[in-house]
Amino acid sequence: MDVKICGLTDADNLRAAVDAGARYIGLNFVEKSPRYVTVERARALALDIPPAVCKVALVVDADDSRLDEITDQVPIDMLQLHGHEPPERVREIKARYGLPVMKVVGVAEASDLDEIAIYAPVADQLLIDTKPPKGADIPGGNGIAFDWQLLQGRRWSVPWMLAGGLTADNVAEAARVTGARQVDASSSLERERGVKDAGLIAAFLQAAQS
DSSP states (O other): OEEEEEOOOSHHHHHHHHHTTOSEEEEEOOTTSTTBOOHHHHHHHHTTSOTTSEEEEEESSOOHHHHHHHHHHSOOSEEEEOSOOOHHHHHHHHHHHOOOEEEEEEESSGGGGHHHHHHTTTOSEEEEEEOOOTTOSSSSOSOOOOOGGGGTTOOOSSOEEEOSSOOTTTHHHHHHHHOOSEEEESGGGEEETTEEOHHHHHHHHHHHHO
């Protein structure tokens, strides 16, 4: 099981995630998010991540100037598009930056899975997350799970990752039901909003990988 820990903002918790075996580290560039990091802060954190760990930049409907700023200053390995970017925009970003792109698809009901077929041909990976509740300020990291039965028995042509309300207590069941081989967690690993807890990180990684 490959694990992504998203929304890390400090060096101590970043090292805790790496030491516990995280395969991906997510840096959040969405200013509305309590997990937001500046480009300068993200660069300092990214330089502390071993080369074997994939550094992911999370953005929402970012224009080229914003992506230029991030990619010019932060040594990232992948872009995570968590907004309303259409397939054409995904193609443009891949061509312009030469980086793998992970496109997020929000799910609340079965019809939402139709978007996966739209993005699978253009994205390098998919992140299947809970669709944010109406009126939510941020598109992810809301700590809410969707009905995992919707994914049971389904497979796609590109690697995919499961997110949305995953904890050390439920990640094994989520993987069993969905068949996920990659998982992502953020808000469930916080001792307070926006601040990760090293113990929760370690417990989640242990549960996911066992």
